[in-house]
Amino acid sequence: MQDLPLRYFHSVAQTGSLSAAAEELHVAVSAVSRQISNLEESLGLQLFERRPRGMKLTEPGELLLTYANRNALDMKNVLAEMHGLSAVQQHKITIACPEGMAWDFLPRVTSEFRTIHPGASYDLQVVDAARASQLVKDGLADIALTYNLTPSQGVEVALSHEAPISALMSAQHPLATRSVLSVEDLRDTRLALPYAGSTIRYLFDIACHLKGIKVVPTYTSQSLGVIYTVVCHSQDIIALCGAITVRGVTARDNLVLVPMSDQQLSQRSLQVQIMAGRKLPMLVRHFLTFLENQLLLSHHQKL
Structure with a gap:
């Protein structure tokens, strides 16, 4: 496939409109429209739905965008190697994850990784699970850590780790000495819960529904930091x-x-996602190995 039509396609897909793509590419709108039409004709596929307020990718278009993003990243890595940059130092690691993973675990793991690779740098983007997967799919993040319940097209799971949900409380709480709890044990307790829509709240609500339990939390927040601090002081x-x-x-x-x-x-899993089919830079591959070891260590500490 020729580079020019693919570049025009990528710009339209990212900006969502012919005019925005034309501005980005410094060409006429008609030139962008012609390249897209020619590309669709040569492939025999419709890549966009033309809408009054922009261009929406079709399913074949989504697949082509995944290819285009991967192709751009691979080219970037090849150019870095051609310029003689160190294979380990040529890449900043961009990680996308929900707040829970960014609150303590990832800052600690990335800091420990820098003791092995002092030149490593990071961009840690705190977003919801769906956005984290999308950033990897779009080539804007190298790695996503998510608790996705459904697979995402265009990404692959590099690692999967058990991540069951636990009850967090003061050591002075009456239930703190229990070896295990169920939602029935929490029926009459005061709870601090994340908003509806989070993975934890979604699974907790299902478990309560199956047991016929109705729970009204004392605190709700979208922030783990808020919830954790509430428990510290209550x-x-x-x-x-x-x-x-x-x-x-x-x-x-x-x-x-x-x-x-x-x-x-108890059956929730943490997924470490990467772009499907992408050849990762060496530094990112080293980090994934280190991350896997840290997740295994965390699991053994739990046992």
Whole structure:
């Protein structure tokens, strides 16, 4: 496939309109429109739905965009090698993840990785799970850490790690000495929960519904930092979170984590996603290996 039509296609796909792409490419709108039409004709496929307010990718267009993003990244890596840049130092690692993973775990892991690779630099983008996957798919992030419940087209799962949901509470809470809890045990307790729509809240609500339990939380917030601080200052409050997100700080704050036994809360997995089919730079590959070891270490600490 010729480079020029693909470049025009990529610009239209990213900007969502012919006029915005023309401005970005410094060409006439008619030139962009002609390149897109020629590309669709040569492929025998419709790549865009023409709408009054822009251009929306069709399913074949989504597949081509994935190819175009991967092609651009591969070219960037080849050019870096041609210019003689160190294979380990040529790439900043861009990571996209929800707040839970960015709150303690990833800052700690990336700092420890720099003791092995001092030249490593990072761009940590805190977004929701769907956006994290999209950033990887679009080539704007090297790695996404998500709790996605459904697979995303254009990404592949490089690592998958068990990430069950636990109850977080003060060591002085009456339930803190229990070895395991269920949603039935939380029926009459004061809870701090994330907003509806988060993975934790979604799975918790399902578990409650199956047991016929109605729960009205004392606190709700979209921020793990808020919920964690509430638990720190309230001996009667229980929060739900993934153990991996707070394990490094609970002992310091005199908090405990108690596993939840409900099937819906114990079978959650953390996915480490990369762009499908992409040849990752060496530094990113080293980081993935290091990340896998840290996840395994966290699992053994839990046991």
